[in-house]
Amino acid sequence: MPRLLVVHHSPTPSVVSLTDAVVAGASDDAIDDVEVVVRAALEADADDVVAADGIVLGTPANFGYMSGALKHFFDSVFLQVGGALSDDGSAAGADGGRKPYGLYVHGRYDTAGAVRSVESIVGALPWRRAAPVLEVLGDVGRADRESAYELGGTLAALVMR
Numbered sequence: 001m002p003r004l005l006v007v008h009h010s011p012t013p014s015v016v017s018l019t020d021a022v023v024a025g026a027s028d029d030a031i032d033d034v035e036v037v038v039r040a041a042l043e044a045d046a047d048d049v050v051a052a053d054g055i056v057l058g059t060p061a062n063f064g065y066m067s068g069a070l071k072h073f074f075d076s077v078f079l080q081v082g083g084a085l086s087d088d089g090s091a092a093g094a095d096g097g098r099k100p101y102g103l104y105v106h107g108r109y110d111t112a113g114a115v116r117s118v119e120s121i122v123g124a125l126p127w128r129r130a131a132p133v134l135e136v137l138g139d140v141g142r143a144d145r146e147s148a149y150e151l152g153g154t155l156a157a158l159v160m161r
Contacts, residue, residue, distance in 0.1 A: 001035050002159040005048055006152070008043040008058035009069035014140045015106045021145040022056055022104060025152030034156045046080035051160035052143040052148035054100040055127065055153060063106030074121045080125045100130030102155045104148055111135040117146050130158050 005025050010016045014098075019038075026036045039048055041059075049055065053127045058072040103118055105111040115133050122129070137143045 002034050002053040003035045003037055003051055004046070004054045004056065004152075004156050004159050005052035006038045006056045006058070006114045007048075007070070007073055008038070008056075008061065009042045009067040010058065011067070011069075012060060012106070012137055014136070017145060017147045018106055018134070018136065019058050020102050021148035022058065022121050022152035025149035025154075026056070026156040028149075028153050028156070031153060031156045032160065034160055036152075036156065041067065041073040044073050044077070046077040047079055049081040052066030052099070054102075054130070056102045056104070056155050057118060057122075058104045059106075059114060059118065061105055064110065066105075066114045066117045070118070078121070078125070083121075083124050093109065096098060099126060100155060100158045101127045102131045102132040102134075102151050103129070104136070104151060106136045108138060111137065130155060134154040137159065157158045 006023055007018045010019045023036060023038055043150055059066045105114045115135060134147050134151050
């Protein structure tokens with residue numbers, strides 16, 4: 001059965017509501033035979049990533065960057081899941097498989113730095129962005145939750161066989 005992994009850091013009610021909507025969308029009745037595995041960023045490991053056919057990442061924007069928990073996730077799994085480094089140790093473009101991923105970010109005033117930081121790391125993994133990044137500023141409204149639901153559904157539909 002195809003597996004969609006949702007890796008998130010949801011320390012606030014705003015991010016929790018987006019995470020819940022992503023999971024609900026991925027678990028929609030119209031999505032057949034996809035296992036949705038939800039892991040907090042500090043609990044997810046390389047085995048979770050390797051076993052997944054697609055990934056959704058969720059984070060708040062903290063001081064212009066992704067959350068420390070999501071950064072820890074990347075630090076912990078990067079090389080084990082196919083991350084590519086150049087000769088000087090910096091992230092390099094990845095070759096090989098193209099696992100679909102999606103990203104949602106919540107910020108009070110800005111999300112650009114958090115999105116940029118995630119995409120710079122993911123660009124060195126054998127993944128491909130399969131949906132537009134969901135960037136939510138301020139209070140999470142109904143339209144934001146609907147967009148998160150659609151993000152989860154889209155990624156789940158992409159991993160269906």
